[in-house]
Amino acid sequence: MGEKVLMKGNEALAAAAVRAGCRFYFGYPITPQTELAAYMSKIMPKVGGTFLQAESEISAINMLYGAAAAGARAMTSSSSPGVSLKGEGISYMAGADLPGVIVNVERGGPGLGSIQPSQQDYWQATRAMGHGDFFQIVYAPNTVQEMADMIFTAFEKADEYLTPVMILADGLLGQMMEPVELPDEIGELPEKPWATTGTKGKREHNIANSLYLQSNELEAKLLERAKRYEIILDKEQQSEGFMLDDAEIVLVAFGASSRIARSAVVKAREEGIKVGLLRPITLWPFPAKALEATMGTAKAYLSVEMNMGQMVDDVRLVVGKDVPVEHFGRTGGIIPTPDEVLEAIRTLNAKVGE
Amino acid sequence: MAEEQVVFERPKTLTTKPTHYCPGCAHGIVHRLVAESIDELGKGGDAVGVAPVGCSVLAYDYFSCDMIEAAHGRAPSVATAVKRVHPENLVFSYQGDGDLASIGMAETVHAATRGENITVIFYNNAIYGMTGGQMAPTTLPNQVTQTSPYGRNTKEAGYPVRVCELLATLDGVAYAERVTIDKPASVRKAKKAIKKAFEYQMEGRGYTIVEIVGTCPTNWGMTPKDAIGWLEENMLPYYPLGVYRDCVEEGFETAAEAALARAKDVPIVTGGVA
Ligand SMILES: Cc1ncc(C[n+]2csc(CCOP(=O)(O)OP(=O)(O)O)c2C)c(N)n1
Ligand code: SF4
Ligand SMILES: [Mg+2]
Numbered sequence: 187m188g189e190k191v192l193m194k195g196n197e198a199l200a201a202a203a204v205r206a207g208c209r210f211y212f213g214y215p216i217t218p219q220t221e222l223a224a225y226m227s228k229i230m231p232k233v234g235g236t237f238l239q240a241e242s243e244i245s246a247i248n249m250l251y252g253a254a255a256a257g258a259r260a261m262t263s264s265s266s267p268g269v270s271l272k273g274e275g276i277s278y279m280a281g282a283d284l285p286g287v288i289v290n291v292e293r294g295g296p297g298l299g300s301i302q303p304s305q306q307d308y309w310q311a312t313r314a315m316g317h318g319d320f321f322q323i324v325y326a327p328n329t330v331q332e333m334a335d336m337i338f339t340a341f342e343k344a345d346e347y348l349t350p351v352m353i354l355a356d357g358l359l360g361q362m363m364e365p366v367e368l369p370d371e372i373g374e375l376p377e378k379p380w381a382t383t384g385t386k387g388k389r390e391h392n393i394a395n396s397l398y399l400q401s402n403e404l405e406a407k408l409l410e411r412a413k414r415y416e417i418i419l420d421k422e423q424q425s426e427g428f429m430l431d432d433a434e435i436v437l438v439a440f441g442a443s444s445r446i447a448r449s450a451v452v453k454a455r456e457e458g459i460k461v462g463l464l465r466p467i468t469l470w471p472f473p474a475k476a477l478e479a480t481m482g483t484a485k486a487y488l489s490v491e492m493n494m495g496q497m498v499d500d501v502r503l504v505v506g507k508d509v510p511v512e513h514f515g516r517t518g519g520i521i522p523t524p525d526e527v528l529e530a531i532r533t534l535n536a537k538v539g540e
Numbered sequence: 541m542a543e544e545q546v547v548f549e550r551p552k553t554l555t556t557k558p559t560h561y562c563p564g565c566a567h568g569i570v571h572r573l574v575a576e577s578i579d580e581l582g583k584g585g586d587a588v589g590v591a592p593v594g595c596s597v598l599a600y601d602y603f604s605c606d607m608i609e610a611a612h613g614r615a616p617s618v619a620t621a622v623k624r625v626h627p628e629n630l631v632f633s634y635q636g637d638g639d640l641a642s643i644g645m646a647e648t649v650h651a652a653t654r655g656e657n658i659t660v661i662f663y664n665n666a667i668y669g670m671t672g673g674q675m676a677p678t679t680l681p682n683q684v685t686q687t688s689p690y691g692r693n694t695k696e697a698g699y700p701v702r703v704c705e706l707l708a709t710l711d712g713v714a715y716a717e718r719v720t721i722d723k724p725a726s727v728r729k730a731k732k733a734i735k736k737a738f739e740y741q742m743e744g745r746g747y748t749i750v751e752i753v754g755t756c757p758t759n760w761g762m763t764p765k766d767a768i769g770w771l772e773e774n775m776l777p778y779y780p781l782g783v784y785r786d787c788v789e790e791g792f793e794t795a796a797e798a799a800l801a802r803a804k805d806v807p808i809v810t811g812g813v814a
Binding site: 210212236238240241242244245246248249250251252253255256257258260274275278282382383384385386387388391392393394395396397 | 555584585586587588590597598600601603604605606607608609610611614617618619620621622624625626629646647649650
């Protein structure tokens with residue numbers, strides 16, 4: 187670890203990616219992830235890497251597919267409308283068991299939406315990134331420091347589980363400046379004996395492929411991959427708890443909205459409301475175990491999101507119907523204020539408190 | 541007894557797997573030419589192929605070099621990255637006309653104009669073979685297909701794309717040739733073109749493409765022999781054979797040199813980065 191430097195989230199993410207051994211970046215311009223690509227275009231030539239501005243997000247994700255097949259650590263980044271275009275390639279990566287990192291610095295939607303921060307792509311990232319039965323690991327940083335740390339972890343987990351990994355950030359985190367300590371440059375990268383590097387006459391040919399014309403073969407492949415998903419679900423859940431020990435009202439919030447929720451929790455505690463915050467760091471796998479652990483004291487849950495209510499589904503899946511699970515959100519690119527969230531806590535407290 | 545001598549054998553770059561192609565389909569001939577060329581250049585261990593979505597989707601099982609199966613139309617982007625990661629490798633894509641000139645046209649044009657050092661083997665049979673014979677971007681005017689049952693009506697469906705002619709206008713292209721496989725002499729010529737494209741790639745001259753005008757007897761609804769006749773009568777006059785770009789013939793070592801010469805009066809281009 188080195189000294190602390192002041193950086194934008196988008197830049198910290200790019201700088202840390204390079205330290206994680208990423209030498210191939212493919213992207214297409216879109217707000218609000220611009221600084222990330224700009225940083226990559228500056229640094230890649232200096233570290234012997236490749237920055238390639240593709241003709242579209244579709245092309246960029248398929249370049250990522252190719253670089254991953256060839257055994258390189260590679261990434262792409264975009265924002266919501268561009269990430270939709272990447273869905274095809276991410277599905278192919280999952281189907282061919284190829285590791286790679288995709289960054290979504292979310293903005294408002296649907297359609298062209300807005301260029302303001304949002305969390306409207308939760309469902310897309312965790313449920314429906316593309317066609318077919320597959321998941322990707324999804325990390326949700328909430329500081330510039332975490333933007334740097336998580337991209338590092340993302341590359342490691344992608345290689346470990348042979349899967350695409352997404353960093354789901356938002357325009358707020360991407361544009362925000364904070365002090366950050368960049369991770370140390372990685373030493374050895376993992377061996378990739380499966381990569382299409384050319385046989386060099388020394389082995390049978392490697393094939394990167396997602397096509398299985400025999401249904402029983404495809405099913406067997408999907409079942410094998412599902413076993414890996416089981417391991418991920420068991421081992422990779424990450425979250426952070428804040429004032430949860432005696433919490434009767436549990437807020438659940440990720441990314442930028444978790445920072446706002448945290449301020450609201452502090453204010454509500456000053457008013458004597460027993461409230462805490464569970465912050466999912468991994469969105470898939472969703473931190474079900476940590477959420478379950480709050481059920482002893484919780485009388486109600488409030489999912490705070492910058493959307494119309496998406497993660498709240500996952501909260502309900504974990505805690506069931508015995509206690510109220512509500513959603514509070516602003517959407518369309520509007521960032522809620524701590525006072526708005528505080529008001530939502532008070533209302534819920536009035537409903538469930540004695 | 542006379543000493544035995546091998547006069548003909550399976551190219552090493554082809555696997556022993558029997559292909560699934562219809563009888564009389566020329567995809568198999570083109571596979572062989574690609575494999576022979578790679579063998580002759582001694583590049584089997586360095587070759588990485590990218591298979592398309594189309595009848596040749598299973599090419600990854602037929603070539604014994606490392607292979608990648610790409611999404612429909614995206615092979616040029618995949619090949620671009622593979623070559624960027626391992627510039628010493630011989631990287632080729634193998635694509636049909638629907639894959640290359642319809643859904644993948646953006647990827648095709650941009651890989652070409654970037655001057656990616658890859659080779660595109662383009663099998664043009666004027667139809668979507670794999671999906672059962674729909675109209676392709678290369679389907680001829682008045683040609684009957686499943687989705688142009690009254691013949692391709694240019695008023696509604698527009699005109700076919702002549703790929704080599706189009707790509708030849710781009711500065712990144714080092715070599716573009718259209719060949720066919722209608723008779724042994726043509727096949728020999730096609731092989732020469734493919735080998736030359738591979739050589740140019742290994743010499744770092746720029747983007748190379750060989751378009752092979754081929755048949756699809758099954759979806760043209762013809763015997764293989766009649767299909768060859770139809771190809772000679774209709775396809776070849778519409779898609780004239782020949783070299784559309786050869787930077788070396790034009791007197792340049794690379795596509796980049798040719799591009800610089802073409803822009804010799806543009807200060808920003810000739811002056812370099814400030
Ligand atoms: C995204 C997507 N759209 C459509 C298809 C269906 N599809 C498979 S092959 C093909 C056309 C292939 O035609 P061509 O590229 O000319 O190859 P040929 O089979 O004639 O060799 C299509 C449309 C697909 N697999 N993926
Ligand atoms: S459908 Fe046409 S292109 Fe495909 S294998 Fe059969 S003859 Fe060849
Ligand atoms: Mg075709």
